[in-house]
Amino acid sequence: MKLIETIKNIWKIEDLRKRLLITFLFVLVYRLGCFIVLPGINPSDLEAMRRFTDSGLMQLLDMFSGGAFSEASIFALGIMPYITASIVIQLAGMIVPSFQKMQREGESGRMKLNQYTRYLTVLILLVQAPAYLVNLQYQVNSAGGHAHIGFGMMIFLSLVLTAGAMFIMWLGEKITDKGIGNGISIIILVGIIARFPSALANEFTSRFTTAQGGLVMFLVEIIILFAVTAGAIMLVQGTRKVPVQYAKRIVGNKQYGGARQYIPLKVNAANVMPIIFAQALMFIPITLAGFGAHNAESGFLGTISRVFGDMNGFWYNLVYFLMILAFTYFYTAITVRPTQMAEEMKKNSGFIPGVKPGKKTADYLDSIMSRITLPGSIFLGIVAILPAFARYFGVNQQFAQFFGGTSLLIIVGVVLDTLQQIETHLMMHHYDGLMKTGKIKGRTR
Numbered sequence: 001m002k003l004i005e006t007i008k009n010i011w012k013i014e015d016l017r018k019r020l021l022i023t024f025l026f027v028l029v030y031r032l033g034c035f036i037v038l039p040g041i042n043p044s045d046l047e048a049m050r051r052f053t054d055s056g057l058m059q060l061l062d063m064f065s066g067g068a069f070s071e072a073s074i075f076a077l078g079i080m081p082y083i084t085a086s087i088v089i090q091l092a093g094m095i096v097p098s099f100q101k102m103q104r105e106g107e108s109g110r111m112k113l114n115q116y117t118r119y120l121t122v123l124i125l126l127v128q129a130p131a132y133l134v135n136l137q138y139q140v141n142s143a144g145g146h147a148h149i150g151f152g153m154m155i156f157l158s159l160v161l162t163a164g165a166m167f168i169m170w171l172g173e174k175i176t177d178k179g180i181g182n183g184i185s186i187i188i189l190v191g192i193i194a195r196f197p198s199a200l201a202n203e204f205t206s207r208f209t210t211a212q213g214g215l216v217m218f219l220v221e222i223i224i225l226f227a228v229t230a231g232a233i234m235l236v237q238g239t240r241k242v243p244v245q246y247a248k249r250i251v252g253n254k255q256y257g258g259a260r261q262y263i264p265l266k267v268n269a270a271n272v273m274p275i276i277f278a279q280a281l282m283f284i285p286i287t288l289a290g291f292g293a294h295n296a297e298s299g300f301l302g303t304i305s306r307v308f309g310d311m312n313g314f315w316y317n318l319v320y321f322l323m324i325l326a327f328t329y330f331y332t333a334i335t336v337r338p339t340q341m342a343e344e345m346k347k348n349s350g351f352i353p354g355v356k357p358g359k360k361t362a363d364y365l366d367s368i369m370s371r372i373t374l375p376g377s378i379f380l381g382i383v384a385i386l387p388a389f390a391r392y393f394g395v396n397q398q399f400a401q402f403f404g405g406t407s408l409l410i411i412v413g414v415v416l417d418t419l420q421q422i423e424t425h426l427m428m429h430h431y432d433g434l435m436k437t438g439k440i441k442g443r444t445r
Contacts, residue, residue, distance in 0.1 A: 009426060016425040023179035026171045027190050033075045033164065034068040034194075038157055041072045041147060045140045063407060066191030072136055074164040077128055079187050082169045085120035087273070089113055094334045118169070125165050129158035181421050182414060189414040192407045199398035206396055221395060228386060228403055232412045235379050238267035240372045242365065244350045261350075265369060267376035269336050272409045274327035274377070275384050279406070282320055312388045321381040328377035338365035383409065 011017055037043050050070045062069040065078030093099040093113065102109035133149050140147035149157065168187060175183030207218045241262040342362040351357045355364045386404030391397065401407050 006426075010422065013425055016422065019178065019180050023175050023186065026175050026179060026183075027186065030075070030168060030171055030187060030190065031066065031194065033167070034066045034073050034191075035071065036074050038072050038074060038076070038160060040149070040153060040157070041136070041140075043071070045147060046070065046072055049136060049139045063195055063401060064188055064191050066194040068191075074160055075168055076132060077125060077161050077165045078191065079165070079168050079172065079184060081124040081128060081165055082117070082121045082172075082184065083188075085117050085124055087276075088120060089117045091334070118166075121169065122162065122166070125162040126158065129161040130154055132161065133157055180418055182417050185410070185414040185417065188410055192411060195398060196402060199396070199402065203396050203399040221390075221399075225403060228383070229408065229412065231379070232383060232404075232408050233416070235268050235376065235383065236271075236409065236413050236416060238376065239264040240267065240368060241265075242368065243353060244345060245353055263341070263365075265336070265365070265372060267372050268328075268380055269369070269373070269376075270328050270331035270380075271413065272406050273331045274324045274380060275406045275409070277327045277331075278320055278323040278384070281323060282316070312391050317385045317388050321385055324381040324384050325377045328380055329373060332369060332373050336369055338362040338369065341365055 010020070037046075049072060064080055065073075065076060068075040068078060089099070093103050099113070102112050105112075133154055137147045137149045169184070172183035172187045175181070175186055177183075180186070203221070204218055207214055241264055244261050244263055339362045342358060342365065345351060345361065346357045352361055352364060355361050383404040384406075387400040390400035390403040395403070402411075
């Protein structure tokens with residue numbers, strides 16, 4: 001079989017074998033750390049915390065942390081503070097002139113930006129850690145447990161949580177340098193996939209107990225899940241190729257250019273960022289809905305509670321869908337810069353056939369991006385709200401998360417990137433790739 005032969009070829013390549021083993025070792029360390037409970041916390045008192053993370057944004061955070069959030073682990077804050085800091089620094093690089101200058105400085109500028117990202121991550125952790133501990137104490141005590149976190153203990157546990165999150169960041173960087181690559185993404189992927197077996201088992205059990213449909217309905221769900229995954233793969237890989245003709249240039253005794261190349265403009269250039277932004281904003285009305293729960297019949301907060309209190313409701317998902325469309329255009333506009341692309345082509349004696357260089361080229365690229373972003377944003381919005389449809393048809397809360405949204409797109413994107421890395425190693429050593437025809441395309445191709 002080709003699969004067995006491919007595995008043998010992977011094992012024959014010493015460098016690839018070492019990288020895979022190192023990646024597995026670091027991932028194992030991360031998963032073991034997710035089960036180490038904070039000092040002073042009784043694991044048997046965490047049932048309320050688990051219920052608190054059963055739905056909403058808290059469920060998303062718990063999924064990204066691989067369950068460490070609900071288990072009050074030393075890795076409870078996970079990698080999300082680092083992701084948040086990275087997003088802030090990335091946006092600053094598009095707006096703040098000093099950060100733009102560092103981006104143009106090459107490797108030295110990238111190292112400075114990484115250092116600023118780490119500093120910002122620590123600041124975010126020092127705010128999130130006490131907030132997490134206060135909520136943990138409230139959830140445990142309200143459920144009849146005992147968790148007294150005094151001022152001194154608060155400082156100590158905050159430092160433990162901060163150190164745990166920074167250690168996860170270090171693991172991710174080591175996986176990138178010594179392992180298979182995409183370390184931070186692999187850490188997130190492992191956290192998400194860790195919840196899949198229990199979610200699948202719970203759904204299978206529920207189909208034979210509380211829910212209806214039995215084995216037939218469960219098989220239908222699996223088929224739909226495969227279909228949605230295939231659609232997510234198409235969304236991640238979809239591109240529109242723009243031909244670029246480079247003129248011949250002779251420098252010394254060498255000739256440059258003269259060949260036609262293609263610029264792959266992605267249908268979904270924003271990846272999962274619109275979903276993350278929309279989810280963060282939609283958490284605000286959910287919080288207000290909680291305050292209005294006691295006055296659900298009248299008043300402004302009551303209206304908010306009725307409209308946005310139900311994450312499976314029509315109005316919540318409609319607003320969520322529209323926000324994803326808006327954020328997709330916004331994030332694409334600040335990440336894909338047609339003017340800069342046109343200037344780079346002009347500097348390298350390149351042009352799009354039938355389009356004048358300069359402003360005309362920038363306008364042409366901008367119009368193409370606007371056209372392909374619309375179907376991409378609609379498809380992204382549909383994928384984002386699919387878990388609500390799954391829950392509407394009786395799929396349990398945990399398993400429904402894998403029918404779309406951030407989790408599915410991250411799984412698809414990271415798996416494709418990792419397979420692309422492995423395929424590159426195989427091709428470099430003159431072995432067949434993972435696919436018989438064509439190449440695996442990751443998110444960056």
